[in-house]
Amino acid sequence: MAKTIRILVAKPGLDGHDRGAKYIARALKDAGYEVIYTGIRQSIQAIVKTAIQEDVDFIGLSLLSGAHNELFPGVVDALKKEGAEDIIVFGGGVIPEDDIPGLKTRGVEAVFTPGTPIQDVIDFIEAQRPRIESR
């Protein structure tokens, strides 16, 4: 039987724009995943702690304030520090095209910008399934 994938949708930093995060959380839930949503204004430490406690496979970070270059890789680094680097990090929001290669180099595996259909996110998650199930 296929493993039920668990996803933490999280809002790091001080940004309160949660429409996108809540949509993604609900749509992924409707698509059959187990989804936890943190609420807004979460510190990197709180996000990593929740992710480990909840034993998630993915963290989806949403940010519209422009702090993604600091906060997204911050989550990746904090996961490493806690020995939880097998949790896959992806992100979304108002992210300028130019910033995406840098984010990927620093361990954010996918970045979804405004107008992305939910199916693209699901396709990304499903493409990682073999990695998760082989653990």
Place this chain on the structure above:
Amino acid sequence: MPKKIENRQKQWEARTLKPALDAFPERKAEFSTGSWLPVNRVEVPESLSEDAYVEKLGFPGEYPFTRGVQPTMYRGRLWTMRQYAGFGTAEESNARYQYLLEQGQTGLSVAFDLPTQIGYDSDDSHSIGEVGKVGVAIDTLSDMEILFDGIPLDKVSTSMTINAPAAVLLAFYIAVGEKQGVARERLRGTIQNDILKEYIARGTYIFPPQPSLRLITHIFEYCAREVPLWNTISISGYHIREAGSTAAQEVAFTLADGIAYVKAALDAGMDVDLFAGRLSFFFNAHNDLLEEVAKFRAARRIWAKIMRDRFGARNAKSMMLRFHTQTGGSTLTAQQPDNNIVRVTLQTLAAVFGGTQSLHTNSRDEALGLPTEEAVRVALRTQQIVAHESGVTHTVDPLAGSYYVEALTDRIEEKVMEYLVKIEELGGMVEAIEKGFVQKEIQDSAYRYQREIEKRERILVGVNQYKVDAEPPREILKVNPKLREVQMKKLAGVRAQRSQTEVENALDALEKGARNPGVNLMPLILDAARAYGSLGEICGVLRRVFGEYRETVVL
């Protein structure tokens, strides 16, 4: 409906409509507005009897203000063109303001960065990554002096998007006025100061509802006495709509917030006519042009009724819903961004047909990042073209009497009233928010909207239809990533120069005052501001006394 019209309509349906429908079915089985209100094929003048006209519409500048708050509207004076701006340091933002004023903008609107909006200094660990990003970073009075350098505060009106720490930023502004030699009686502007919608939708809250309402009431009291031309609050539906609400929900939840503020001030013993005239509102303008026009007209009519009949206002000013409008950020697309200029034009028309008092038009590139100077100029030009070339400003409330617009105005009013009754049943707006009712209603609408786009039941040009493969790269504005260090150095400089004793005394006095519910905190905050106490220090004192709000997470 008048008999003659009814008979004629039946005849038309049989003789003309039916054969046409048989030959050419309509594009959809049912039509609805952008917010799912049903739309009839053809509206007829059933609601516009003479009595209904007098009761529901009246004349502009008179109760119930459906047709506008001033008797001459834009024939007298155009709306204030006010572009929301601010990024990076106070120096950079000051340069952008000078540029906008040179380009013919008539008021300022300050965007603060998130640490400022949440009461953290730039050197606080919460501020990492956020300093100067979505607005200007302000730590002390010193930053505020730089922000308005060369801008005489008696010559401009300034709107500040600041909520939880609104009292502190207002104090900084008053103190800058003192340094410029401008008495506070002459300061004109607005603070947003609307905490309830922060819990609902925008997220820059600090304190729990009760102390927050206390601070808001203090500002009402203080300004009524000391800063009489200041708009003490901008009760905002904008962010509620951006979070995904319908047009009717936007009005309903905004007016419900307004009711909560009026009740808080009355409970504190204020006379309604002493403060209600300085309440202002802030709405969104989306793409469904006629629904938006109806929304603005309905909002004015409902508020006038509430203020007169429920709260016993006697002064006409207390019944007037004056509002700022911003075009809908969430309607902009990252795909084919030039199309956004057209969307913004439609939304500008909606605001102007709706009788707005001031307007911000979004720049085409805002789904990509911070707007460039060129994009901001096009956005301002859009307003200027509508103002000076379109002719829609020549008469008051030009869409009045459109059977459709009037019917839609009534329909929105009905929906809003249903919500207001429901919220009262829940115990008022604070309770409705704490129970998550308001958030859930908005989220359900947002989810429905997005699903429609996914399923292409709703067409977004360039996003789910009429797409292009390759988009040309766009220039976007970059904020200096080293900004936090720059700002931290400035703050350290201010701390080294100020009198530490003076700051500590002011903060102690503030803490004592905060612990005594009978004390108005505005004068104490102003003392701390004058002593160059930082925003983070002042809010830190209040955090200790008031505690912090925790979100009710609703999914």
